[in-house]
Amino acid sequence: MILAPLSSSSLSDGLRLKKAIRMKLDTDTSTSWSGSASEPETLPVPLARTGETSRDSERANAPAKSPKPRLRKIPPGLRRRRIVFSMEPVWYKRLVWRLKEDPQFLRSAVQITFALLCVWIGIEFHLFVRWGMSDGTESFFSRPPGVEGFLPISALISLKYWMQSGIINTIHPASVFILIAILLIGLLLKKAFCGWLCPIGTISESLWMVGQRLFGRNLNVTKWLDYPLRSLKYLLLFFFVYSVWQMDVAALKYFIHSPYNKVADIKMYLFFAEISSFALWTIVVLILLSVVIKNFWCRYLCPYGALLGMASWFSPLKITRNSSTCIDCKLCTKACPADIKIHNVARVWSDECMSCLKCVEVCPVKNTLEMRTRNSSEPVPSWVLGSLVAGVFVAVTGLAMLTGNWGNEISREEYARRFQELDSPVYQHFRGEVAPYGPQD
Ligand code: SF4
């Protein structure tokens, strides 16, 4: 197995490096640190993996305007070596090795797996709706409970109902457990759900990568516009949470058992299947904005992202920078898709950090940038982080299945009847309130 060594860094190494740099700066006005003939070497950081474009590279190599020299070389003792995976000839060993040691490879594998799971749920739900809309002439396919992951409002209402009444609702029980799983991931692992699992996050990331390929870079939104835009998702979250907060147990129960809520998933399907031109154009505009601006939807509009951003402040794990060994190369900041100025902070508290580990991967100095808790000197390896993200989700949803709280209580006959009544006023909602309904509805 060919693995370039990553020996552990030490504080004294870092202090020696800092001292050497300071001495060099005092005696040398050049913009690079040459060091002794046997020591430094150009950084072995591939531009493609840092997200740096050739234009960025040219800019980085241009003479610095500021009096502070741009350090591009590090001593061998602190140099982080790259692993050459292609040197492993056996494909399955290479695959396992890469999953263990290459954070972005592992993250892509987890993202693709979860996206495929969502596609599978989508196909099953399509077949279920096709059966319902066909008046029973098509073959029956049971409704996949996982579709309730796309009903966040119903999940929020169901969670509050559970907390206040102690009863898990039987209409969309899976939605509550999916929401709890996502919240737990946020509380423990920052916004890792956005960076590792969320299918919308995966699509957003793919879109800005397409934009980077097409145009060489993505647009940077200026700070005076970025901050107000980022607050939009918090306003949306506040609106939803405040609306649910005001509901008492009776109102929550009335909503949960309403005909509207019982077919909320079918309504959502029909919204996209019979999409209006306004909604279609809105989606097209969002896609175009996501191509030119990194994570446009997630950063500015997703209320789930806002909720997880707030939960992430409580996470014990954070990206942590060792300032004694950091050489201020700013590669981490350049690589960060959330535009966080990592090179300036000791710990990343930002509500935008989605635990993608791109910054950790590009840092050229050993043990300088890591995902870890405040009191631990041991970093959390990427494979442990990935396992925890997937593990928490599987554990919570698995618990729902084991305890009989995954599928709902709506029978096939009831669904067949409701499919025929979908246009009835009782299945509408007005300004956030469900239409009045009786015991027979
Ligand atoms: S700080 Fe690091 S882990 Fe967080 S979003 Fe930026 S690159 Fe990803």
Ligand code: SF4
């Ligand atoms: S923490 Fe960031 S600025 Fe410091 S050495 Fe690593 S990549 Fe460079």
